[in-house]
Amino acid sequence: MSKIKFQRKFLAIPYGIFLVLFVIIPMVLIVVYAFSNTDPVTNKTTFSFDNLTTFFSNSYNLHTFLISLAIGLGNTLICLIIGYPIAYILAKKEYKFNYIIVLLFIMPMWINFVLRTAATRDLLFAMGLSGGEHPYISTMIGMVYNYLPFTILPLYTTMLKMDKSLIEASMDLGANKVQTFTKTIIPMTLPGIISASSMVFMPTMSSYVISDVMGERQISLIGNIIQLYFDQGLWNLGSFVALILLVIILGFMIATRNMEKEDNVRGGLW
Amino acid sequence: MVKKIFAKGFIYLMLLLMYAPIILLIIFSFVEFDHIDFRQLVSGENINFNLYKELFTGEDGETVVQAFKNTLLVAVVSAMVSTILGTFAAIGMYYSGKKMRKAYEIGGQIPILNPEIITALSLTILFVFVGIQFNFITLLIGHVVLTIPFVVLSILPKLKQMDNNIYEAALDLGAKPSKALTKIIIPQIMPGILSGFILAVTLSLDDYIITAFTRNNSFVTLSTYVYGVTSKRGAIPPTLRALTTIIVVVTLIVLLIINFTSGKKPMKKRGTRV
Numbered sequence: 001m002s003k004i005k006f007q008r009k010f011l012a013i014p015y016g017i018f019l020v021l022f023v024i025i026p027m028v029l030i031v032v033y034a035f036s037n038t039d040p041v042t043n044k045t046t047f048s049f050d051n052l053t054t055f056f057s058n059s060y061n062l063h064t065f066l067i068s069l070a071i072g073l074g075n076t077l078i079c080l081i082i083g084y085p086i087a088y089i090l091a092k093k094e095y096k097f098n099y100i101i102v103l104l105f106i107m108p109m110w111i112n113f114v115l116r117t118a119a120t121r122d123l124l125f126a127m128g129l130s131g132g133e134h135p136y137i138s139t140m141i142g143m144v145y146n147y148l149p150f151t152i153l154p155l156y157t158t159m160l161k162m163d164k165s166l167i168e169a170s171m172d173l174g175a176n177k178v179q180t181f182t183k184t185i186i187p188m189t190l191p192g193i194i195s196a197s198s199m200v201f202m203p204t205m206s207s208y209v210i211s212d213v214m215g216e217r218q219i220s221l222i223g224n225i226i227q228l229y230f231d232q233g234l235w236n237l238g239s240f241v242a243l244i245l246l247v248i249i250l251g252f253m254i255a256t257r258n259m260e261k262e263d264n265v266r267g268g269l270w
Numbered sequence: 271m272v273k274k275i276f277a278k279g280f281i282y283l284m285l286l287l288m289y290a291p292i293i294l295l296i297i298f299s300f301v302e303f304d305h306i307d308f309r310q311l312v313s314g315e316n317i318n319f320n321l322y323k324e325l326f327t328g329e330d331g332e333t334v335v336q337a338f339k340n341t342l343l344v345a346v347v348s349a350m351v352s353t354i355l356g357t358f359a360a361i362g363m364y365y366s367g368k369k370m371r372k373a374y375e376i377g378g379q380i381p382i383l384n385p386e387i388i389t390a391l392s393l394t395i396l397f398v399f400v401g402i403q404f405n406f407i408t409l410l411i412g413h414v415v416l417t418i419p420f421v422v423l424s425i426l427p428k429l430k431q432m433d434n435n436i437y438e439a440a441l442d443l444g445a446k447p448s449k450a451l452t453k454i455i456i457p458q459i460m461p462g463i464l465s466g467f468i469l470a471v472t473l474s475l476d477d478y479i480i481t482a483f484t485r486n487n488s489f490v491t492l493s494t495y496v497y498g499v500t501s502k503r504g505a506i507p508p509t510l511r512a513l514t515t516i517i518v519v520v521t522l523i524v525l526l527i528i529n530f531t532s533g534k535k536p537m538k539k540r541g542t543r544v
Contacts, residue, residue, distance in 0.1 A: 006447045012362025012374055015355055015418070019377035022415050026392030027380065033395055086284055089277045103525070104285055110521050111292060111514060112341075114478050114493045118500040119291035119514075122306045126294070132503070145288065198383070206385040209478055212501040223387050223479075230483065235395050242388050249383055 030246070033239035051240035061225060065244075068221045072205035075143040076197050082144065083151035083196065084189075090152075091159035102156055106149045117142050117213045135215030142214035143204055150199040158192030194256050202252075206245055292518065295506070299515040305505035321512040331509045333495070338513060341475060341491040348413035349470035355414070356421030357463050361455060363422070364429040378419035389415060390483035397484070404486045412484035413474045420473065421466035428462035429455075 037048045055061050090102055108116055120142050121131050131138040166188065170180045186193075208223030222241060229238035298306050302316040310316055325331040363374045381389050393412050402408060432455070440450040456463070478493035485494070500506060 008365040008447070009362050009370070011358040012366060015359030015362065015422070016374060016377070018355060018418070019374070022393065022396070022411055023377055023380050026396040029395045029399055030388070030392050082284070086281060089281055101281060101285070105288065107521070108288055108292060109476055110472060111517060112478070112493045112496065113476050114496045114500070115506065115510065115514065116291060118496055118506045119295050121500070122506060123291045123294050126306050126308055148288070202385045206387045207479065209497060213497070216503050217501060226387055226391055230391065230394065235398060238391055239395060242391050245385060245388060253383070
């Protein structure tokens with residue numbers, strides 16, 4: 001029998017196996033666990049909708065879910081409002097050293113984000129804003145502080161590629177500044193806006209670290225529920241909550257699938 | 271002109287805000303006090319280098335330094351695994367058929383799109399399902415899942431820019447495929463491999479959630495240590511302020527070196543394309 005001839009495409013096989021073992025199978029397990037239950041006495045696993053009813057019949061969970069949605073949307077909006085003009089100014093060619101400034105906006109990432117968040121809390125506290133007394137305000141500040149770089153980067157990359165002559169054309173053809181902004185600039189930067197939103201919204205909803213540290217554990221987000229179930233070893237319920245998040249992500253992807261996205265946003269750091 | 275000054279002012283103000291907490295840590299690394307208090311700064315008492323001394327000799331410092339070493343260990347080892355596996359993956363994907371490549375791409379997109387907590391929970395369930403005890407290997411797997419898609423994404427564009435004929439020429443001239451690979455392909459995509467590695471280290475250093483879920487609880491990293499203390503309303507351990515200052519200074523030096531040695535490549539291009 002002849003030896004199988006070396007082909008370069010074989011080099012990806014270990015990666016494929018790795019993805020199946022540690023990405024695909026765990027995802028399948030989440031779905032399986034979300035719709036099954038293990039009897040603690042007989043140790044038998046059966047298909048059931050128990051997790052669904054348990055989750056939705058708990059008003060605390062629903063409350064947490066709504067608060068997470070609100071904080072996620074609020075943070076996405078604030079980050080876009082602050083990040084958009086920053087990216088726009090930086091993407092203009094007329095300033096020197098803009099690349100370095102973009103790097104500077106990202107550099108805080110090299111200090112672990114838990115430490116950064118705790119430092120933000122201490123700064124606010126030293127200035128008189130206590131996380132214990134104003135958990136929502138300080139949590140929002142912590143969120144914006146943490147996710148702003150993720151907003152600026154995709155917006156910046158889209159704006160660099162933007163065809164600036166279209167803006168001039170719009171002005172020449174009689175559109176005023178507001179019209180030019182809403183009809184020309186916003187549509188052209190839509191891919192960046194979508195990527196930025198997807199980088200901010202889900203992580204905000206599902207992370208529990210920032211709200212725990214900034215709000216002194218007075219605010220619960222979806223991440224807190226998952227973490228709580230994790231601590232108690234309630235894998236089935238935890239999986240069900242994760243599945244809800246997965247469905248939201250899937251919905252977002254389907255809703256935006258026809259729009260061109262700015263891919264590799266985190267990879268664009270370097 | 272006024273508009274320009276306004277725009278610049280806005281950028282610098284935002285930068286200042288972004289860096290304020292870090293600057294705060296740096297300033298108070300020279301103030302020996304258990305929490306951050308501006309009155310200490312005004313009074314001028316306790317301003318000294320004792321926190322740095324404590325970091326390297328004190329009991330509290332020992333925990334912090336150990337946590338830092340653990341963090342670095344995970345970051346470097348997982349980034350190395352990701353880079354090696356990811357480099358082969360990118361080369362293999364580039365030469366795979368359209369369908370296979372798409373399959374790899376979708377698989378790699380999953381950890382990128384998922385919030386970290388889902389990746390963390392799904393891995394935990396896998397380990398529980400199989401019955402593996404949480405240890406250094408499970409933690410490592412978690413970090414490789416987190417970082418490897420980004421390594422692949424850093425390398426693929428470099429492969430597209432590569433001149434394919436050189437590899438064929440090497441084979442025609444009698445080189446074995448393995449030699450052609452290491453002598454021809456790898457050198458051409460080296461910048462992508464390097465940036466992938468640095469990106470992997472960065473993501474791993476910054477991580478908390480995956481670490482918290484997949485580690486053995488006796489293994490303390492910087493992020494788990496800080497979360498443990500500060501989520502219970504505790505102040506940041508003072509020696510950490512000294513450590514942060516050292517990290518910032520080292521990072522700045524590394525950045526400057528990278529900037530000066532990267533030659534005449536146009537800056538903007540590096541920022542937007544990997």
